[in-house]
Amino acid sequence: IVMTQSPLSLPVTPGEPASMSCRSSQSLLHTNGYNYVDWYLQKPGRSPQLLIYVGSLRAPGVPDRFSGSGSGTDFTLKISRVEAEDVGVYFCMQGLQTPRTFGQGTKVEIK
């Protein structure tokens, strides 16, 4: 399954909303009703961290300014009000099949 993210670069203003997209080459909707897409943030020099799983559920400790939506092949990650600590590369990943596959990443940086 090929995962395609856009945009690849996203300049953001603190306090403003931000949105990024992820598209899969085949549906990630399972018969159980969950969409098997995750979102990860890799801050500069750090390991990736799980933000959103099964499309819309926030991982423990993730601020509620992060939200995930979408179904089938089109997914979106939104940040309601960007903070300086949100800079880094955001990756989507499909968890439906092995091999797990990731998008190319969206690099978020402060304007």
Added chain:
Amino acid sequence: EVQLVESGGGLVQPGGSLRLSCVASGLTVTSNYMSWVRQAPGKGLEWVSVLNTDGSTDYADSVKGRYIVSSDKFKNALNLQMNRLRVDDTGVYYCARQSESSFDHWGQGILVSVSS
């Protein structure tokens, strides 16, 4: 608190071998699905292999036949034996716990450099 600590990386010539280890605390390796994910310099993430709870394994096509994933019950560790290394195997290797479909805990990563 879950901690995953990788070791064993370094510089190796093409065709050589390395063995990575990921020691876990706060979870039991053999009771969890455990994966290796790598990241080439300046690039994205690539899933490499998984060790399932039943002991079965799976690999990315790019490493199949060259890499072997295993566990050490006594050290509570996940291992990755990497043979016939190529220049394009260079990168940071992360071990990660797979909870259901997601990677919810990651190690700090270990650098593997393959160069002559």
